[in-house]
Structure formats: C-alpha cells, structure tokens
Amino acid sequence: MMNSQGVAPPGAVxxxxxxxxxxxxxxxRSLDFTVxxxxxxxxxxxxxxxxxTLMRAVVGTQAKVGGTLDVLGLPAGHPALRPRVxxxxxxxxxxxxxxxxxxxxxxxxVLLPGRAHRDSRRETVTRVIQDVDLTTRADALAxxxxxxxxxxxxLAVALLGTPELLVLDEPTVGLDPVLRRDLWNLFHxxxxxxxxxxxxxxxxxxxxxxxxxxLLMREGTVLAADTPDALRTRTGSATIEEAFLHLVDEAAATxxxxxxx
Ligand SMILES: Nc1ncnc2c1ncn2[C@@H]1O[C@H](COP(=O)(O)OP(=O)(O)OP(=O)(O)O)[C@@H](O)[C@H]1O
Numbered sequence: 001m002m003n004s005q006g007v008a009p010p011g012a013v014x015x016x017x018x019x020x021x022x023x024x025x026x027x028x029r030s031l032d033f034t035v036x037x038x039x040x041x042x043x044x045x046x047x048x049x050x051x052x053t054l055m056r057a058v059v060g061t062q063a064k065v066g067g068t069l070d071v072l073g074l075p076a077g078h079p080a081l082r083p084r085v086x087x088x089x090x091x092x093x094x095x096x097x098x099x100x101x102x103x104x105x106x107x108x109x110v111l112l113p114g115r116a117h118r119d120s121r122r123e124t125v126t127r128v129i130q131d132v133d134l135t136t137r138a139d140a141l142a143x144x145x146x147x148x149x150x151x152x153x154x155l156a157v158a159l160l161g162t163p164e165l166l167v168l169d170e171p172t173v174g175l176d177p178v179l180r181r182d183l184w185n186l187f188h189x190x191x192x193x194x195x196x197x198x199x200x201x202x203x204x205x206x207x208x209x210x211x212x213x214x215l216l217m218r219e220g221t222v223l224a225a226d227t228p229d230a231l232r233t234r235t236g237s238a239t240i241e242e243a244f245l246h247l248v249d250e251a252a253a254t255x256x257x258x259x260x261x
Contacts, residue, residue, distance in 0.1 A: 010073060012037040012165050012197040013058055017067035020053050027053050029220045030067065035199055035213075040191050042208050043201040044244070045217030051201040052090070054217070055167050058199065059087040072164060083111070086158030086166045090173070092150040093157070096143030100134055100153055101125060103142055107157045128156040133182060148175040152183075159190075166190065168200040172207065184210045208240035216244055223247040 011034035020028040028050050035041045043051050056062035057069055060077020069076040072084055094103045108121040129138050132152040137145065142153060151171060158166060168187075172180045184207070190196040191212075200211070208214055208228055216223045216231070224231055224247050228240055237243040 014070045019066040021064040038195045039212040040198045041213045042211030049217045050220045086163035092154045101138045128159045132156045165197045205241040
C-alpha cells in the first residue's frame with residue numbers, strides 16, 4: 001500500500017530474520033514479514049506452528065528473540081510501547097471475584113490513576129463494556145461468566161488504553177457463531193473508525209476470509225503473506241484452506257529439491 005507521496009508507509013510491525021528459541025528448539029526460523037497499519041492481519045496455521053510465540057515476541061514478552069522486530073517504529077518490548085499495544089492472551093486474565101465493571105475499573109485505575117481522571121475512567125469503562133457487548137453482564141462476577149464472556153472481558157481490558165496495535169491470540173475460540181460474527185464486526189469497526197492495527201491468530205481457516213491480509217504459518221516459518229484474494233488466485237484455490245494445503249505441498253517439494261541437490 002502506498003501513501004500520497006507514492007512511498008510505502010512503515011509497517012506497524014516489521015520483522016527481518018526473526019528467530020525465536022524456546023527450550024532447546026528453534027521455534028521461529030528467520031521470519032520476514034510486515035504488518036500493515038490500520039488493517040486486520042490474520043495469523044493462521046496449525047496448532048504448534050508458532051503463532052503464540054510470534055505474538056509474544058511482538059508484545060515483548062518472549063525471551064531469546066533474534067533478528068530485527070520493530071513495533072510502531074520501536075524495538076519490540078520498548079517501554080514506550082506499553083500504552084500503545086494491547087495484548088489479549090488465550091487464557092483470560094481477569095479477577096474472578098470481581099464483577100466485570102470492577103475488573104475494568106481496577107485496570108483503568110492502573111492505566112490512568114488519580115481522582116482527576118475519575119470521570120474519564122468511568123466513561124472509558126462504559127465504552128469498552130459496550131464495545132464487547134457485555135452491558136447486561138456488567139455487574140456479574142467474572143467467576144460466573146461463560147468462557148466466551150470471560151475472553152470478552154479480557155478484550156475490554158485491552159481496549160481501555162485505546163491501543164494503536166491490538167494483538168489477539170485466538171480470541172474467538174469457544175464462541176458461538178453469532179458472538180464470533182459480532183467480535184469480527186468489532187475488529188472491523190476498530191480498524192476502520194479508530195485506525196487500530198489488529199494482529200489476530202486463529203487456526204480456523206474460515207476466519208481468514210474476514211481479514212484484510214494473512215500470514216500463513218507452518219512449523220515456525222511464514223509460508224505466505226498476502227490478501228485472501230491474492231492467495232487464492234496465486235494458488236488457483238477456491239478456499240484459503242485449499243490455498244494453505246497447496247502452499248504446504250509447494251514448500252515440501254522445494255525442500256525435497258534442495259535436499260537432492
Ligand atoms: N515453554 C516452552 N518451551 C519449549 N517449547 C515450547 C514452549 N512453549 C511452546 N513451545 C513449543 O513452541 C512451538 C510453538 O508453540 P506456540 O504456542 O507458539 O504455537 P501455536 O501456533 O500458538 O499453537 P496453538 O494454536 O496450539 O496455540 C510448539 O512446538 C511448542 O511445543
């Protein structure tokens with residue numbers, strides 16, 4: 001994508017030769033990719049391919065990261081990125097003995113402390129509860145919520161700071177089709193209206209169609225990075241699942257050729 005000067009703007013995330021070691025294994029192998037700002041990028045691939053590890057590296061919580069990884073123009077994990085990046089892990093990170101609103105009040109007070117900000121905190125908390133469609137459950141104890149509702153509370157916490165980059169690790173796991181659709185609509189609203197960049201992982205290939213761009217991963221490598229349309233066209237496939245399988249076969253054939261050289 002070019003700006004009005006015909007120059008490609010810097011990516012929200014830029015990875016060059018990104019490598020991650022976990023234990024005695026290389027889990028991510030020399031990845032090069034760019035996440036475009038203000039767009040929804042889907043990180044797709046089978047279980048264990050390295051999606052969570054990549055997200056942890058982007059938000060700066062992963063050890064043994066090699067190569068270059070820049071986030072919003074700064075090295076991943078830079079302290080100045082803390083209020084600019086929201087991260088929702090697979091495990092909900094809320095207090096089960098507090099209500100939805102009390103959880104959000106607490107995290108809002110951490111982000112924006114002091115009596116002077118009381119009114120704006122209250123407004124923000126009400127906004128994020130509406131964003132994730134939990135207004136009718138605002139006074140319910142988190143411990144009494146369903147798994148899908150709990151993960152939406154975690155998402156609401158991440159939205160408190162109005163992050164420029166939102167990193168979401170499988171946010172739709174366990175949600176029914178209606179909630180999944182509503183959550184994807186919210187992601188599109190955040191990208192379109194607030195210019196939020198969203199990096200969202202999934203191992204459900206049908207969610208690929210909802211993304212502007214995709215990073216298809218397998219065994220610690222990026223097989224392809226492009227729009228869903230371009231990936232289908234390039235591989236002559238009807239679906240992203242078919243395109244993924246085509247790319248896996250192509251990569252295996254290339255590896256075999258190199259091995260016999
Ligand atoms: N603490 C750890 N020590 C060593 N290896 C690990 C550790 N955590 C994960 N791994 C390995 O790193 C690889 C990538 O794991 P990761 O959790 O990033 O995959 P994923 O694509 O997010 O999987 P899923 O979709 O199941 O969440 C896997 O092979 C996993 O076994």
